[in-house]
């Protein structure tokens with residue numbers, strides 16, 4: 001179909017109603033429009049750049065957005081001096097929002113030099129009404145705003161913007177749709193994230209995710225297994241199954257199934273060598289899952305198990321639905337079944353009403369569990385969450401002091417724990433040439449620790465045996481066996 005003499009209005013009528021056919025139609029339309037623009041204007045290159053903030057979900061979404069942009073005729077570039085710049089935003093903590101506003105000023109200056117430039121914003125931050133209102137008012141140079149539920153529609157939105165010459169805003173409040181079979185472009189040829197579910201139903205009282213990512217929706221197991229098979233055929237040896245709370249996978253499927261059952265199906269895929277997953281909620285971590293990890297030859301011995309706080313009182317106020325004791329028992333159970341498990345966690349300091357005693361309970365859990373690593377966060381007040389309305393927000397200086405004490409304890413322990421595999425042979429997935437030492441490569445153990453050793457580019461993407469000569473605290477130096 002020739003799109004060049006068609007308006008977006010006419011294209012809307014001509015486009016198939018069903019996905020993914022509809023988006024294929026709009027990607028084709030964008031390709032034609034971009035080709036024509038390139039012919040008309042020799043300075044126009046049709047380049048794009050995506051800047052991703054936040055978690056692994058966003059990283060995976062950005063791979064999909066990259067796939068759509070490439071299929072729409074754009075070419076990737078690694079600077080923001082591009083014809084199409086997209087910020088995939090995060091709003092879990094306020095500092096992520098502030099960074100986006102700061103960088104928008106910088107983008108505006110680039111746009112003033114390049115009238116062809118389009119600026120688009122998407123991701124969790126855009127699901128907040130106050131944010132969109134602020135951008136409409138004070139950042140008029142933004143071209144397209146969309147949210148977390150409709151990233152599959154990017155080509156359609158670009159097509160609209162090319163015609164309409166005014167800001168295109170398309171935010172969905174929620175969705176029960178999952179659109180399959182759209183293009184993606186993977187960052188690594190040998191490993192990939194795979195979404196298994198979207199959204200979260202837990203409503204931890206500090207967290208904005210359930211409001212911006214919507215209710216839990218699981219993908220069909222056939223779609224997940226089919227995607228992983230295709231990835232494996234394309235050279236992938238390691239997958240990371242992604243969801244805000246993977247342990248409640250499958251509850252809302254037409255034919256319900258558990259996460260442990262899904263893992264068994266994924267495990268059976270020939271050629272796949274490593275399976276990771278993220279994130280697990282302690283309240284939902286089942287015995288079946290522990291059993292599946294124990295018996296599996298492919299599931300990595302690594303569990304990210306967010307603690308958030310070690311005080312049962314604070315955990316209750318956070319609506320986490322487990323106590324300090326239950327968390328510690330769970331850790332014991334996992335360690336009994338999988339003794340070499342590597343445990344990592346997330347901890348929030350300064351939740352409203354947190355006392356010194358509460359904080360010491362957190363320190364106590366940290367000392368008892370001895371996490372391989374812990375991501376520590378200062379509590380950030382998110383408008384609209386129950387915790388934002390709680391009295392007794394903690395003074396900044398107190399929070400900072402607790403944060404520093406926690407961080408130094410966490411770091412001391414991880415330096416001790418991370419060296420435990422020194423002088424053993426472990427399998428390592430080789431990921432890249434070493435940035436620092438010529439003739440070396442870097443890879444990862446199944447517990448995610450980095451290893452550097454002598455090797456060349458031919459090893460990238462392979463899983464090889466490496467003797468770990470020496471621990472350097474957070475990484476190893478090794479020798480290829």
Ligand code: 5AD
Nearest residue numbers: 206207306346347348377378379380
């Ligand atoms: N303030 C600070 N940290 C938060 N997290 C989620 N919401 C907040 C908040 N309001 C942290 C939690 C979660 C991680 C992804 O981000 O620890 O596990």
Ligand code: SF4
Nearest residue numbers: 200202203204207209
């Ligand atoms: Fe947020 Fe809790 Fe859901 Fe995690 S489980 S995304 S912390 S509400």
